Amino acid sequence: MKKNLQTEFSTRQYMLSKDFEIYYYNDRNLPPHVEMHAHNYYEFYFFLEGNVKIQIRDQQYPLQYGDLILIPPHVYHRAVVQDMELPYRRFVFWISQEYCNHLLDISSDYVYLQQYVQIQNDYIFHNDRITFNTIQSRILRLIEEQRSDKFGRAPQITLCVDDLILHLNRLVYERNNPQNPQVIESLYQNVIQYIEDHLDETLSLDVLASEFYVSKYHIAHVFKENMGLSIHQYITKKRLTACREAIQGGGNITHTYQMFGFGDYSSFYRAFKKEYGISPKDCQDMVSLS
Missing domain, CATH: 2.60.120.280 (Regulatory protein AraC)
Structure with missing residues (x-):
């Protein structure tokens, strides 16, 4: 302060x-x-x-x-x-x-x-x-x-x-005055769809709150209650899935992790290894050997 x-x-x-x-x-x-x-x-x-x-x-x-x-x-x-x-x-x-x-x-x-x-x-x-x-x-x-x-x-x-x-x-x-279940479900589904459609763009609570005209607290609470994960955890998982699919399809590793919002290779590597148990390079090599 x-x-x-x-x-x-x-x-x-x-x-x-x-x-x-x-x-x-x-x-x-x-x-x-x-x-x-x-x-x-x-x-x-x-x-x-x-x-x-x-x-x-x-x-x-x-x-x-x-x-x-x-x-x-x-x-x-x-x-x-x-x-x-x-x-x-x-x-x-x-x-x-x-x-x-x-x-x-x-x-x-x-x-x-x-x-x-x-x-x-x-x-x-x-x-x-x-x-x-x-x-x-x-x-x-x-x-x-x-x-x-x-x-x-x-x-x-x-x-x-x-x-x-x-x-x-x-x-x-x-x-x-919590919204009725239908409205909450609609917000939850719309947030999921928005994340799916914008994985290669900046995604944050601020962005989502602005997009759907609700407070960050409310949108984070609704998502955690329905998904059991924080929005950050969910976005990371979806981006890792997109990266894995791109790499298995022959995509360049560097271009892929940068495209899907990972700031540097070390953070991407750690997240990928934690999620799938293998490195991005090993994932790519497994496809080329099959």
């Missing part, structure tokens, strides 16, 4: 700006006791590191890397640091009720998460590393833009804020 993005810790619990504020904190030896407190704005809290619990009303929740916590206005809470010697790292994003109302006028999709938390009193959302890395990249982009002096800074900051909020709302909505 870039050190110049860090903010010195402050006990201030009110906003200086009208719409939103965002901070990256990395602290040790904080005051041992934080009083229960509440705000008149929404607090999005993203946990990175430390031995910390968060108390919301009368319940304490242990935190793990990637957790998103949303504290609505007027809900009492505090962080409980268990080990003062460990680094305590987190992002804190404050957004006013007025700005949320402004977003609501644009679309209710911007405030699904805020409304869900207030109705369900469900404040903690766990994320895997891939999902949280996507969230973190949006946060860092916003902080960097705030600290820049580039042309178009103000409208770009607004775009970053709105994009972050909408991304979080979409993430939680998709988890709470």
Whole structure:
């Protein structure tokens, strides 16, 4: 994490700006006791590191890397640091009720998460590393833009804020509203077909998510549930099959592994040997001898 993005810790619990504020904190030896407190704005809290619990009303929740916590206005809470010697790292994003109302006028999709938390009193959302890395990249982009002096800074900051909020709302909505089995099966089959048709092109979760207009988390989850393999494992197996068939058909080994997305021969060799128990050259020689 870039050190110049860090903010010195402050006990201030009110906003200086009208719409939103965002901070990256990395602290040790904080005051041992934080009083229960509440705000008149929404607090999005993203946990990175430390031995910390968060108390919301009368319940304490242990935190793990990637957790998103949303504290609505007027809900009492505090962080409980268990080990003062460990680094305590987190992002804190404050957004006013007025700005949320402004977003609501644009679309209710911007405030699904805020409304869900207030109705369900469900404040903690766990994320895997891939999902949280996507969230973190949006946060860092916003902080960097705030600290820049580039042309178009103000409208770009607004775009970053709105994009972050909408991304979080979409993430939680998709988890709470899984698609029906027919739609999931259709997505799964379409992903398989797309991989089959594009083995010689760049294939990644980002590419697939963009192609099918769903989150990376959702598409990875659907695929693993149906196939029992990660998308990366499946793509590698399909590419190895295509390489074996090309080599057995007389194809040049170097041209073949490059065509099907293997960056270098050593990684291709290891994957091929692991999958088939023989080297690519031995596979080619076996065909010529038969």
